[in-house]
Amino acid sequence: MMKPLSLAALGLGLAxxxxxQxxxxxxxxxxxxxxTRPPAYSSVTAGxxxxxxxxxxxxxxxxxxVGPQGNPERGDSDDAARRGR
Incomplete structure (x- = not known):
């Protein structure tokens, strides 16, 4: 009898x-x-x-x-690589 009563009290306490709300x-x-935003037309071939x-x-x-660009002020350009050194 005590077990169902304690479960009911626990349920009411949590409720x-x-x-x-x-x-x-x-x-x-x-x-x-x-x-909301209104629907807008977007072409199938856009982009x-x-x-x-x-x-x-x-x-x-x-x-x-497409390669990384060197900073000519720091002297890390790839001019030596272009000349084959």
Whole structure:
């Protein structure tokens, strides 16, 4: 008899700690007064780049364009590497 009574008291004690209203972050999704962005048109091909055929370029110059750029004031440029040293 004591065990069911203590479980009931524990349940009522925990129920008293629960908030009476739902948290606002759960209710705001169902609130029709909350403003939303109007739908906007977006083209299916928006952001597409054209990759046309081009003439072959010097691979060394292409590597210099995409490689890390040295600071010429500090002297860490890759001029020596370009000359083959």
């Amino acid at each position: 008293a700690c629960m908030p009476t 739902h948290p606002s972050y759960l209710v705001s999704a169902a609130d029709p007064a909350v403003g 597409i780049r054209g990759y046309d055929v081009v003439e072959p370029l010097d691979w060394r110059e292409l590597n210099r364009r």
